Amino acid sequence: MKIDEWIQKNTFHHSAFEDLDKLVKEKEKQNLKISLCIPTLNEEKTIGKEIVLFNSELVTRYPLLDEIAVIDSGSTDNTLEVAQSFGADTYLASDILSDLDNKKGKGENLWKAIYQLEGDIIVYIDADIKNIHPRFVYGLLAPLIYNKKTKYVKAFYDRPLAFSEGIRPSGGGRVTEILIRPLFSLFFPELSAIIQPLSGEYAVSREVLEKLSFPIGYGVETAHLLDIYREYGMDAFAQTDLDQRVHRNQETISLGKMSFGILQTFLNRMKSYGMMTDIPELSTMLRQFQAHDDVFESIEQEIIEEERPPMITIPEYLEKRGNK
Amino acid sequence: MKDKISDILESIPKMEENLREIRDVLLTNLVMLGEIPSLTFSEQARMNFLVNRFNQSNLLNCSTDEVGNGLGILPGKIGDRNILLVAHLDTEYDEKMDHTIAILPNSVSGAGVADNALGLAVLASLPYILEKLEIELNSSLILMGSARSLGAGNLEGIRFFLENTNLNISTGLSVEGVRLGRISRSSVGMAKCEVHYWVPEGYDWTQFGAFGSIVTLNEFINRILEIPIPTRPATSIVFSSIESGRGFSKVSTEAELKFEIQSESEEMVEQLLNKINNIAVEIAAKTSSKVMVKELARRKPGGIDFSHPLVLNTMKIMETMKIKPRFTPSMSELSAFIDAGIPALTVGISNLETANKVVETVEIEPMYKGLAQLISLLLAIDRGVCDEN
Missing domain, CATH: 3.40.630.10 (Zn peptidases)
Structure with a gap:
């Protein structure tokens, strides 16, 4: 399929799915269960609003969601208490599949959600979105519910910059435009049709999720796209414009760490796909600099992109799902 | 029952x-x-x-x-x-x-x-x-x-x-x-007003008292403060916001004041508004400024x-x-x-x-x-x- 044709057929605006009565009816017709997972680490300022809005609009008013769960990496603030006070199911990631060795990272929370939550579809929403709105959930779920070929729906956002004459650049953040898009364009040109490959909001069907291995750190979204593309092709993807997303900006030094982790994941995938055979052992040490007056201080940080295997290979998961 | x-x-x-x-x-x-x-x-x-x-x-x-x-x-x-x-x-x-x-x-x-x-x-x-x-x-x-x-x-x-x-x-x-x-x-009775002073083009900056619109507006406020306000019927004048100036080294050419007259008596609101209108015009004449008094809202x-x-x-x-x-x-x-x-x-x-x-x-x-x-x-x-x- 040509990229332009794919974009035409698989790119939506959330407003196309505003009829929630219709969406809920279709969900019920298919007898689907849907879970919302919010991975958290110190998000006490924004988590309450997300839960209140989703509970009121997408559980009480329109029963689109069957459960809302917060999976936390060990917040030191009151994230879990706030989430509980507003009625969410809350879990510490380390308490789920607790016999396994403990790992920390957003990917770990997303992976454990597959075990803990019941939905046939899981929608993941980051907890730091200040302008949260029900569209963030229904905009991602609707393409999955209405089209059985679609397995994975990614969010993208309008990021208005100064523009004139009706043309404006629309794309991802700095890491997307400087790292991911050039890499995809070189090796997987069709995937460059995904406007914001790193956005933290997406909905995925369980049948796909349980077969994916999960980097627990920065590379999780990139790995998902590569693995699903390889297994199912572009037909499995859709993307929805959710308008603006207001969140805190990251410093460049943090984006450097993120890029380092993503590159590890990408290169490891290239190796496992047999697309690059002569890659030497990759270093896991990132060196960055910070300046104090005239002195440049070197900071070294080890970033290891560990991966969890597909959930379907975990005996406890098979037992839990098999007993149903 | x-x-x-x-x-x-x-x-x-x-x-x-x-x-x-x-x-x-x-x-x-x-x-x-x-x-x-x-x-x-x-x-x-x-x-x-x-x-x-x-x-x-x-x-x-x-x-x-x-x-x-x-x-x-x-x-x-x-x-x-x-x-x-x-x-x-x-x-x-x-x-x-x-x-x-x-x-x-x-x-x-x-x-x-x-x-x-x-x-x-x-x-x-x-x-x-x-x-x-x-x-x-x-x-x-x-x-x-x-x-x-x-x-x-x-x-x-x-x-x-x-x-x-x-x-x-x-x-x-x-x-x-x-x-x-x-x-x-x-x-309460109320009149919500906006007063706008501005210096016209061709203003003579050499004349006495040519300090720009901020000073003009300041003079206007001082004159309002001299008006005797009765306690019965309860009456007050509230200065709500002021806007003027563009930074250092530039004489301001425009100034705007928003204020409200509040009173238990509708007549008192009317009287005060007339007085303030007269003051605005008098000061504009003295300083060769232009003035516009706009009544935005009125309550009985x-x-x-x-x-x-x-x-x-x-x-x-x-x-x-x-x-x-x-x-x-x-x-x-x-x-x-x-x-x-x-x-x-x-x-x-x-x-x-x-x-x-x-x-x-x-x-x-x-x-x-x-x-x-x-x-x-x-x-x-x-x-x-x-x-x-």
Whole structure:
């Protein structure tokens, strides 16, 4: 399929799915269960609003969601208490599949959600979105519910910059435009049709999720796209414009760490796909600099992109799902 | 034998407790309405959301009118009287302002949350709340988000509705986000004005006293302060905002002052306004400046008596709920009800943690009391307890 044709057929605006009565009816017709997972680490300022809005609009008013769960990496603030006070199911990631060795990272929370939550579809929403709105959930779920070929729906956002004459650049953040898009364009040109490959909001069907291995750190979204593309092709993807997303900006030094982790994941995938055979052992040490007056201080940080295997290979998961 | 109000008062504690269950519905409406920018004269998006909510609640006649009010009617069992519940749709903030609202465990913060996203959220949630509480009124309840209320809007929305509706309104209630305990039963006379001085092109900067528009405006303010203000009828002049200048080393060429004259007497407002107009012109002549005095809004004084059953029963309800009544005059929608001769009150729903700040923080806990108070008052009006003999 040509990229332009794919974009035409698989790119939506959330407003196309505003009829929630219709969406809920279709969900019920298919007898689907849907879970919302919010991975958290110190998000006490924004988590309450997300839960209140989703509970009121997408559980009480329109029963689109069957459960809302917060999976936390060990917040030191009151994230879990706030989430509980507003009625969410809350879990510490380390308490789920607790016999396994403990790992920390957003990917770990997303992976454990597959075990803990019941939905046939899981929608993941980051907890730091200040302008949260029900569209963030229904905009991602609707393409999955209405089209059985679609397995994975990614969010993208309008990021208005100064523009004139009706043309404006629309794309991802700095890491997307400087790292991911050039890499995809070189090796997987069709995937460059995904406007914001790193956005933290997406909905995925369980049948796909349980077969994916999960980097627990920065590379999780990139790995998902590569693995699903390889297994199912572009037909499995859709993307929805959710308008603006207001969140805190990251410093460049943090984006450097993120890029380092993503590159590890990408290169490891290239190796496992047999697309690059002569890659030497990759270093896991990132060196960055910070300046104090005239002195440049070197900071070294080890970033290891560990991966969890597909959930379907975990005996406890098979037992839990098999007993149903 | 118990009177009609006693039944209502007895039901309040249970009602207050039950209202905790609708917290998420109220807070969601507060966020979703409050995050839609709604500057005076640009309220359409917020109005559309509100009317959509009315539609979802199956209200009748969900509609807008030519000035942009948003309306819906919850029909009563008998429908022999119409109660109009109103909250203004507009704010002072344009779309460039960050409208993001935050919900914390005990409070909600954001621009315009108290004035008046919370009042609107109550209107949007009320049909759902009444259904959950299994309350069905005999009277029809007209819910209205009023457009063009603030500043230069001059209550155009509510005035337009009251002048043009065929419905006979028996009682009016204006809902404001804050403060809980507020009872506004009267309106003071008011004139809201803007004075603009500017230096014309070709101004002679060498002449004596050529200091630019800031000094001119300062002279104007000093002269206003020299006007004797009576204590009876209670009168005051409030300087609200001032704007001038572009930075260092540049003499200002324009200056603007916004102020309000408030008085219990309409004649006093008129007299003061005339004096201030004369001062403005005199100073402009002395300094070779140009001046424009613009009257943005006017209110007549009036209201219902303290002894009106609507006031007395509201106090009884508050007393039962241990809410301390605060009597404050109002210049909002209440004035339009007064002008139309309709008995009306303004009540508040919650408390404000931060006063006079752009980002307003309102407490969640008092909202249950605020809602219980409003619903009890509706029941009292519905049962005729608040009628004058």
